[in-house]
Amino acid sequence: MGLIYWWSRAASLMPEVVNFAASAPGLGPLLKAAGGIHQDRSSLPKFARQTFRSWFDGRGRRRGARKVVVGAGGAGSAYPKRRALEVAGLRG
DSSP states (O other): OTTHHHHHHHHHTSHHHHHHHHHSTTHHHHHHHHHTOOTTSOOOOOOOSSOHHHHHHHHOOOTTOEEOOOOOTTTGGGSOOHHHHHHTTEEO
């Protein structure tokens, strides 16, 4: 799938609509074909309602948390990963 960065940024503006369309019987196969994704793939990844960056920017600093660097390149900001960081006791 080319240009994943741009596709994911566009999808992050309306994730519920994109997630619904990707799972709809008629639209899902069309989206897979347009994105060059094999039709045998069971489902497309779900987009988060809130991007990682907007969540992270709005949460403030945590005392005592270890520092970690999270690369937000590509589509990384559009997929849920904040809980993994919190569960691990990490902060960015």
